[in-house]
Amino acid sequence: MNFSEVFKQTNQLCKVSPDGKYLATCVQYRLVVRDVSTLQILQLYTCLDQVSHMEWSSDSLFILCAMYNRGLVQVWSLEQPDWHCKIDEGSIGLVSSRWSPDGRHILNTTEFHLRVTVWSLCTKAVSYIKYPKACQKGIDFSRDGRYMALAERRDCKDYVCVFVCDDWHLLRHFETETQDLAGLEWSPNGCVLAVWDSCLEYMVLLYSLDGRLLSTYSAYEWSLGVKSVSWSPSSQFLAIGSYDEKVRILNHITWKKITQFEHPAIIDNTKTVYKEAEKRPGVGSDEMPLHNITMGATLFNTQSKYEICPLPVQIPVVKPDPDRASPKIGISVLAFSSDSRYLATKNGGFQVQSLNWHCSGDSLILLGKEQLCLCYMDTDQEDK
Amino acid sequence: MGEWWTTETSMENYEISSISHVTMSPSRRNNLVSMYSFPLSKSSYSVISAFCTEDNIPQCISYINQELASLGLSSTCIEAISPGGTGLSTVPALNAMYELLQIHRRSMCNLEELEREQLRKSSTLEHIQMSNTRLKDQLELSIREKSGLHETERQLQLKIKTLQSCLKTEKDEVQKLQSVIASRASQYSHDAKRKEREAVKLKERLSQLLIDRKDKKLAIDVLNCLGRADGKRRHWKTTKATSSHEDEMYKSLLSDYEASQRSLMLENAELKKVLQQMKKEMMHILSPRQPSTRGATADDSQEQADLDGEAKGGDASRESLDQYCEHAREQLTNSIRQQWRKLRNHVERLDSQASQAQNQLESNKEVIPRETHEDEMERMRCEVQQCREFIHAQQQLLQQQLNTSFDDETAALLNDCYTLEEKERLKEEWRLFEEQKRNFERERKNFTEAAIRLGREKKAFEEDRASWLKNQFLNMTPFTHRRRYSSSDGQSALSIRSEPEIRMSSVKSQLAKSSTYTTFSTPRPSQSAPVPSTTELYRTLRLIPDSSSSRHSNRGRWPECSNIEDGETLVRPKNRLRSGGMSIFSLGEDENSFT
Numbered sequence: 001m002n003f004s005e006v007f008k009q010t011n012q013l014c015k016v017s018p019d020g021k022y023l024a025t026c027v028q029y030r031l032v033v034r035d036v037s038t039l040q041i042l043q044l045y046t047c048l049d050q051v052s053h054m055e056w057s058s059d060s061l062f063i064l065c066a067m068y069n070r071g072l073v074q075v076w077s078l079e080q081p082d083w084h085c086k087i088d089e090g091s092i093g094l095v096s097s098r099w100s101p102d103g104r105h106i107l108n109t110t111e112f113h114l115r116v117t118v119w120s121l122c123t124k125a126v127s128y129i130k131y132p133k134a135c136q137k138g139i140d141f142s143r144d145g146r147y148m149a150l151a152e153r154r155d156c157k158d159y160v161c162v163f164v165c166d167d168w169h170l171l172r173h174f175e176t177e178t179q180d181l182a183g184l185e186w187s188p189n190g191c192v193l194a195v196w197d198s199c200l201e202y203m204v205l206l207y208s209l210d211g212r213l214l215s216t217y218s219a220y221e222w223s224l225g226v227k228s229v230s231w232s233p234s235s236q237f238l239a240i241g242s243y244d245e246k247v248r249i250l251n252h253i254t255w256k257k258i259t260q261f262e263h264p265a266i267i268d269n270t271k272t273v274y275k276e277a278e279k280r281p282g283v284g285s286d287e288m289p290l291h292n293i294t295m296g297a298t299l300f301n302t303q304s305k306y307e308i309c310p311l312p313v314q315i316p317v318v319k320p321d322p323d324r325a326s327p328k329i330g331i332s333v334l335a336f337s338s339d340s341r342y343l344a345t346k347n348g349g350f351q352v353q354s355l356n357w358h359c360s361g362d363s364l365i366l367l368g369k370e371q372l373c374l375c376y377m378d379t380d381q382e383d384k
Numbered sequence: 385m386g387e388w389w390t391t392e393t394s395m396e397n398y399e400i401s402s403i404s405h406v407t408m409s410p411s412r413r414n415n416l417v418s419m420y421s422f423p424l425s426k427s428s429y430s431v432i433s434a435f436c437t438e439d440n441i442p443q444c445i446s447y448i449n450q451e452l453a454s455l456g457l458s459s460t461c462i463e464a465i466s467p468g469g470t471g472l473s474t475v476p477a478l479n480a481m482y483e484l485l486q487i488h489r490r491s492m493c494n495l496e497e498l499e500r501e502q503l504r505k506s507s508t509l510e511h512i513q514m515s516n517t518r519l520k521d522q523l524e525l526s527i528r529e530k531s532g533l534h535e536t537e538r539q540l541q542l543k544i545k546t547l548q549s550c551l552k553t554e555k556d557e558v559q560k561l562q563s564v565i566a567s568r569a570s571q572y573s574h575d576a577k578r579k580e581r582e583a584v585k586l587k588e589r590l591s592q593l594l595i596d597r598k599d600k601k602l603a604i605d606v607l608n609c610l611g612r613a614d615g616k617r618r619h620w621k622t623t624k625a626t627s628s629h630e631d632e633m634y635k636s637l638l639s640d641y642e643a644s645q646r647s648l649m650l651e652n653a654e655l656k657k658v659l660q661q662m663k664k665e666m667m668h669i670l671s672p673r674q675p676s677t678r679g680a681t682a683d684d685s686q687e688q689a690d691l692d693g694e695a696k697g698g699d700a701s702r703e704s705l706d707q708y709c710e711h712a713r714e715q716l717t718n719s720i721r722q723q724w725r726k727l728r729n730h731v732e733r734l735d736s737q738a739s740q741a742q743n744q745l746e747s748n749k750e751v752i753p754r755e756t757h758e759d760e761m762e763r764m765r766c767e768v769q770q771c772r773e774f775i776h777a778q779q780q781l782l783q784q785q786l787n788t789s790f791d792d793e794t795a796a797l798l799n800d801c802y803t804l805e806e807k808e809r810l811k812e813e814w815r816l817f818e819e820q821k822r823n824f825e826r827e828r829k830n831f832t833e834a835a836i837r838l839g840r841e842k843k844a845f846e847e848d849r850a851s852w853l854k855n856q857f858l859n860m861t862p863f864t865h866r867r868r869y870s871s872s873d874g875q876s877a878l879s880i881r882s883e884p885e886i887r888m889s890s891v892k893s894q895l896a897k898s899s900t901y902t903t904f905s906t907p908r909p910s911q912s913a914p915v916p917s918t919t920e921l922y923r924t925l926r927l928i929p930d931s932s933s934s935r936h937s938n939r940g941r942w943p944e945c946s947n948i949e950d951g952e953t954l955v956r957p958k959n960r961l962r963s964g965g966m967s968i969f970s971l972g973e974d975e976n977s978f979t
Contacts, residue, residue, distance in 0.1 A: 083608070121609070122609055167625065199571065209636065223567075326571070
């Protein structure tokens with residue numbers, strides 16, 4: 001694997017455009033756009049303040065730069081460098097800013113989540129959405145970009161608003177049976193909305209597109225509940241990772257649990273466990289065992305090697321402090337492969353920032369704090 | 385002493401009985417004593433008289449002296465007053481009597497004492513015996529009590545254990561709940577703190593705003609408006625638009641449901657097929673091709689299988705056609721359950737028989753049944769496999785047939801139709817092929833005719849040329865009218881030739897159309913040797929565009945040399961043909977364009 005030279009960036013703001021041709025990075029208050037293949041600088045824009053958030057529009061023509069300190073959003077065009085757009089939220093402040101799926105509207109969440117302002121770049125019109133909820137994942141767009149689900153909290157009750165992204169018309173507004181809604185996510189086929197409660201209560205609710213409650217699922221009571229939720233790309237499965245270190249999979253026909261995966265500290269039942277042993281002393285070894293998956297080792301660094309550990313293997317687990325809130329136990333990251341055959345999970349406090357599958361579905365990239373690992377699946381040996 | 389008395393009591397029985405009534409001290413139970421004391425007081429005379437008579441006095445005296453000596457009273461002896469006399473000396477006799485009395489008294493005392501002792505001892509013995517029994521009873525009682533206490537102790541121990549385990553579980557649960565409570569409490573406090581911080585920020589901001597009061601208006605500043613991403617114009621918000629949104633939403637939901645229903649139906653059909661297959665296989669396994677050891681059970685199963693077969697015959701059509709009928713589904717599942725039960729019973733029977741065989745027979749005999757059993761199993765497996773394949777094939781065919789839902793006749797008819805269609809098509813193709821073959825023959829014939837004609841024309845042309853040359857040669861003077869005449873001859877020849885050219889054009893068009901024919905056409909050798917072959921002709925035709933430029937130059941070249949005559953002869957007809965050929969080509973192209 002070859003690496004290019006190091007480019008400066010701030011705030012981890014470094015994104016490739018959706019069409020894969022350009023790379024945008026933010027350095028302090030400048031926005032640098034490079035060509036992906038040659039890494040030459042194509043454009044250079046200057047914002048008014050340090051950029052807190054940067055996002056490409058879906059058609060890769062525009063870039064949004066949000067400056068939360070000043071409550072400003074600036075939009076730059078790739079085709080016309082002298083086109084400019086500045087959105088000033090005024091005294092109401094800005095907490096988050098994002099594109100709509102059509103790439104022509106910007107949704108700004110004001111400070112204290114007082115409201116969500118929808119700015120239209122086509123007509124300069126403004127719409128407001130009141131009482132948005134401040135939670136883990138309060139806004140989600142469906143994959144085809146037609147609908148937006150937004151969590152609302154009014155009079156100490158949770159509601160879900162479904163908007164049509166075409167003209168921001170409120171399609172459905174219904175109350176949910178959660179105590180404290182923590183997040184919502186559309187299924188990839190856009191017909192089912194999964195809504196889950198905060199970690200104080202294990203509750204996952206499934207609503208259909210028109211607001212009917214299809215099913216509820218609650219695995220247990222009283223202990224800390226759902227930590228992360230993920231749909232499979234075929235919309236057939238819903239994986240729920242919880243604080244009890246288990247992943248439960250629901251099927252889309254009956255919405256009942258079909259299987260659950262455990263993450264015990266002593267691994268006994270998987271096929272192979274690969275352990276990276278680094279030759280440098282003093283640095284700990286990373287392990288990432290994945291359930292029911294055979295991994296092909298890849299040597300990307302001559303200094304580290306992967307060796308196969310004989311079962312059973314004990315994972316070095318650090319018991320988190322139970323007195324602290326949001327303890328670092330439980331399943332925090334779930335990722336399905338693109339053909340819905342494999343599920344990669346991260347349990348506990350391991351230093352894994354993200355898990356991403358390749359679109360062909362047979363390789364996985366693990367990003368750690370200082371390390372990067374590519375896993376290739378040997379699909380011939382898989383007999384599941 | 386007792387023995388002594390018994391010897392004498394026979395003499396004194398009536399006296400003793402008279403004495404027995406005399407009252408004595410109650411402690412004297414001994415009759416011997418009572419009998420002993422009295423005969424001395426009363427009829428002692430009769431007793432003595434029995435012992436001693438007047439004639440045996442010295443014997444008696446000596447006897448008594450002996451007795452006394454034996455008693456230890458040797459000092460006192462009885463003496464007679466005079467030897468042979470009947471009297472006794474009184475002093476020794478009285479002494480003896482006194483001694484005897486003393487002895488008697490002493491012995492009586494002893495006796496009394498002994499009796500007393502005996503009484504005492506017997507009473508203590510009784511007492512001890514009683515206490516012994518009492519103690520034994522007590523001991524038994526206490527042993528029983530002890531065992532009872534052991535028992536209760538054991539039960540209590542058990543209870544303690546269970547209670548301890550309960551306690552442990554309760555403690556664990558309590559701990560768990562406590563930890564849950566603790567985490568929840570920490571979560572709540574965390575949330576509460578966060579909310580409080582946010583509230584504080586709000587308050588600060590509110591106060592700031594109230595104090596500041598210089599509103600920074602929110603605004604958007606865009607250079608120019610953008611078009612929509614999908615190029616459409618913005619719509620007005622009307623009720624039609626809202627209803628269309630609703631429609632779209634419902635449409636997408638419906639399509640998703642339909643897709644899932646379709647996949648579910650497919651799955652369902654697959655599973656039903658599998659079930660049916662399984663049922664057939666099971667029935668086949670249970671069918672009476674088994675060895676006769678099964679006997680009556682086989683018959684039963686056969687009957688059942690027949691019944692099932694009949695039912696199934698009706699079922700199959702119903703099941704596959706009415707696949708969504710509840711009744712058919714129930715029937716299928718019931719029949720499968722039945723078959724499965726039978727199969728299971730059968731297998732159980734086999735197992736029991738096998739185990740029986742193992743138990744009963746000897747080792748060498750054991751092997752044989754098992755072997756035969758295994759052979760049978762193998763055979764059955766093969767049969768099952770074959771039958772399965774057969775059934776699968778049949779099922780496929782059946783499925784095909786039943787999909788169209790026709791009965792046998794029309795199915796046969798359909799099959800016939802299909803073959804008929806095939807035949808028709810084949811005939812058609814043959815016809816076309818024949819036609820094309822004929823066409824080709826015709827073309828070839830034409831071609832050869834044309835070649836022949838060409839040859840003849842060439843010859844004629846040669847003759848013409850020769851004549852022309854001759855004319856030329858003969859008429860050296862420039863008589864232009866003659867030359868014009870000859871050229872008109874040539875032109876007439878040309879015009880004449882245009883006809884076959886036109887005819888050839890059709891040939892060429894066909895050739896152009898079906899150029900493939902020429903590649904494998906066997907070039908028939910032309911009848912006259914100087915006539916070029918068809919391939920050569922074709923080649924020359926091909927060369928026509930090249931020679932078009934050299935049209936004029938050729939005319940001038942004619943008189944030049946003769947060794948290129950052949951080439952010229954080739955060239956000429958080339959030219960001739962070229963003019964037609966150009967038209968031919970254009971015609972051919974037209975033809976091509978039309979085809």
